[in-house]
Amino acid sequence: MRLTLILSVGLLLAVPALSARQAVLNPKARLALDLDGKWNVIVDPYDNGYYDYRLQPFDANPNPSGGFFLDRVPANKSELVEYSFDRSPTLTVPKDWNSQDAKLLLYEGAVWYRRIFDYTAKAGTRVFLHVGAANYESQVYLNGKKLGEHTGGFTPYDLEVTGTVKANGNSLVIRVDNRRHREGVPTVNTDWWNYGGLTREVYLFTTPQTLLSRYTVRLQPGDPAKLEVLAELDGPQLRQEVTVEIPELHLAETTSSDEQGRARLVADAPADLQRWAPEHPKRYDVHVKCASDEIVEKIGFRTIEVKGRDILLNGQPIFLRGICLHEENPMRGGRAYSREDAQLVLGWARELNCNFLRLAHYPHNENMAQVADELGLLLWEEIPVYWTIQWENPATLQNARQQLNDLIVRDHNRASVIIWSVANETPPGEARTNFLRQLVTDARALDGSRLVSAAMEVRTAPDNPHRKIVDDPLGEFTDILSFNEYVGWYDGTPESIPLVEWALKYDKPVVITEFGADALQGFHADNLTRFSEEYQADVYRKTVPMLRQIPQLRGMSPWILCDFRSPRRLLPNVQDGWNRKGLIGENGVKKEAFSVLASFYAEIRDQGYLKK
Numbered sequence: 020m021r022l023t024l025i026l027s028v029g030l031l032l033a034v035p036a037l038s039a040r041q042a043v044l045n046p047k048a049r050l051a052l053d054l055d056g057k058w059n060v061i062v063d064p065y066d067n068g069y070y071d072y073r074l075q076p077f078d079a080n081p082n083p084s085g086g087f088f089l090d091r092v093p094a095n096k097s098e099l100v101e102y103s104f105d106r107s108p109t110l111t112v113p114k115d116w117n118s119q120d121a122k123l124l125l126y127e128g129a130v131w132y133r134r135i136f137d138y139t140a141k142a143g144t145r146v147f148l149h150v151g152a153a154n155y156e157s158q159v160y161l162n163g164k165k166l167g168e169h170t171g172g173f174t175p176y177d178l179e180v181t182g183t184v185k186a187n188g189n190s191l192v193i194r195v196d197n198r199r200h201r202e203g204v205p206t207v208n209t210d211w212w213n214y215g216g217l218t219r220e221v222y223l224f225t226t227p228q229t230l231l232s233r234y235t236v237r238l239q240p241g242d243p244a245k246l247e248v249l250a251e252l253d254g255p256q257l258r259q260e261v262t263v264e265i266p267e268l269h270l271a272e273t274t275s276s277d278e279q280g281r282a283r284l285v286a287d288a289p290a291d292l293q294r295w296a297p298e299h300p301k302r303y304d305v306h307v308k309c310a311s312d313e314i315v316e317k318i319g320f321r322t323i324e325v326k327g328r329d330i331l332l333n334g335q336p337i338f339l340r341g342i343c344l345h346e347e348n349p350m351r352g353g354r355a356y357s358r359e360d361a362q363l364v365l366g367w368a369r370e371l372n373c374n375f376l377r378l379a380h381y382p383h384n385e386n387m388a389q390v391a392d393e394l395g396l397l398l399w400e401e402i403p404v405y406w407t408i409q410w411e412n413p414a415t416l417q418n419a420r421q422q423l424n425d426l427i428v429r430d431h432n433r434a435s436v437i438i439w440s441v442a443n444e445t446p447p448g449e450a451r452t453n454f455l456r457q458l459v460t461d462a463r464a465l466d467g468s469r470l471v472s473a474a475m476e477v478r479t480a481p482d483n484p485h486r487k488i489v490d491d492p493l494g495e496f497t498d499i500l501s502f503n504e505y506v507g508w509y510d511g512t513p514e515s516i517p518l519v520e521w522a523l524k525y526d527k528p529v530v531i532t533e534f535g536a537d538a539l540q541g542f543h544a545d546n547l548t549r550f551s552e553e554y555q556a557d558v559y560r561k562t563v564p565m566l567r568q569i570p571q572l573r574g575m576s577p578w579i580l581c582d583f584r585s586p587r588r589l590l591p592n593v594q595d596g597w598n599r600k601g602l603i604g605e606n607g608v609k610k611e612a613f614s615v616l617a618s619f620y621a622e623i624r625d626q627g628y629l630k631k
């Protein structure tokens with residue numbers, strides 16, 4: 020087998036660190052101590068544990084006089100300590116706080132989490148703390164010392180605790196603050212619940228001194244007859260032999276890393292390599308090894324590209340039979356986090372005859388992409404650049420770039436992920452377009468093997484209410500043209516849907532990223548009565564033929580699989596804090612529109628949409 024060693028390329032962009040980062044890929048495979056379960060918590064609406072009475076952060080002082088992170092207990096009966104983790108209630112991790120305690124349903128502020136644990140580190144290993152996600156800002160302290168902090172509610176981070184962790188009685192304190200900020204990503208205004216807390220797993224993992232911190236194993240973009248492997252080492256021994264093995268394919272190739280610890284090899288893809296595809300989600304055990312470390316991960320191989328008006332999966336035109344999804348388990352009314360949650364919602368998507376999901380509007384937990392890889396579902400993954408954020412604020416751009424970077428680093432070995440989305444429904448304008456172009460450029464530089472897009476908006480021609488125009492300047496820079504449209508709901512009634520004419524400025528494959536209507540599950544009326552199942556089903560029945568008028572239509576992901584909580588949805592006895600555009604209600608019961616879409620998807624699956 021021919022082996023070419025080419026100059027190393029960096030896997031990461033030089034994005035200055037805003038906060039703690041992910042240290043290794045797939046840290047779960049290196050699990051050392053699970054910290055899931057009950058943590059003592061102090062709800063701290065006035066930040067009494069963070070600031071002193073002059074509003075100075077306690078942790079800015081090298082010898083802090085106070086601060087809940089010190090986890091103090093009075094040494095004697097006279098010592099004044101006005102908090103106690105030991106006497107405080109508990110919350111379960113991972114899980115948002117809102118759905119665990121009725122008093123916290125609407126809480127936006129700080130909560131201090133504390134966990135006591137023992138851990139004996141093995142000699143010669145490095146130990147890290149992994150936080151899967153903490154919404155929105157978090158500060159981490161071990162045994163009274165600050166380890167680091169993180170901004171962004173949906174991306175993981177790791178902090179090294181080698182040498183800081185003790186055999187007995189470690190006090191790990193994490194302050195999580197879910198207050199919204201105008202300059203944040205997302206900003207203050209969203210149509211989803213602001214779940215707070217340690218919403219994903221927290222654990223310790225260990226690595227050797229020099230570890231394989233990053234690796235990419237894929238068909239080479241532009242030349243899928245080749246397999247390309249990129250790897251990065253971290254630690255004192257950066258120059259090592261790096262070997263890649265796929266035993267099932269009898270593939271074993273070796274190269275060396277350079278002085279920065281980077282290695283790249285390109286080998287002929289074995290002739291019997293089976294491509295990953297929705298009908299055949301084949302994955303291989305891939306081993307990446309160096310003298311000091313080894314990882315094994317299941318990886319599928321496929322290509323995705325755009326050619327003219329088509330989206331090609333493994334060189335064949337594909338129609339994306341999709342649906343949107345929030346990271347929620349509707350039956351629990353809380354953030355989804357587990358494999359079981361992923362299996363539940365992705366199972367529903369399969370019943371809907373989908374081959375594609377849009378994971379809106381922020382990075383979902385990594386189980387989603389893992390289960391999608393197993394089940395053969397294609398994914399659109401997104402960052403929370405949503406509606407109107409601060410386009411001119413460099414710190415906001417930096418924050419968005421880091422979230423995009425961290426999502427791509429985490430999921431770039433998942434065959435299921437085919438599209439990185441940089442934004443949703445943002446208002447055209449020079450500052451906005453420059454901001455998003457930077458993100459598109461970053462996504463391509465980080466991962467040239469996938470498509471890049473954003474959900475754009477439609478405007479109505481001033482002289483014709485039925486003429487719908489998509490001419491957002493961002494459309495020039497994305498691989499596919501994606502937009503949300505709500506004709507029949509925010510724009511007219513279902514009767515206006517058949518009258519729509521489309522004027523699309525860009526001749527690219529079109530994926531409609533949203534359409535839909537609210538329906539309260541179990542409420543039946545005629546199809547012009549708002550919030551009835553019949554109204555929603557009629558919107559779906561009429562929208563499908565209307566969208567088929569777009570010659571380059573190559574997919575759709577209607578809004579949305581399940582009802583989800585939203586503080587913007589206040590209509591009593593109908594919404595009650597839920598966005599009702601789900602095809603499935605908060606009780607798990609399917610609405611009439613579910614079968615309308617399922618039948619359409621079965622038809623295009625069985626007959627081949629593009630052959631029509």
Ligand code: GCB
Pocket residue numbers: 210380443444503533578598600
């Ligand atoms: C949209 C947004 C989505 C909302 C949805 C709605 O256009 O992208 O986040 O939830 O409409 O229901 O209004």
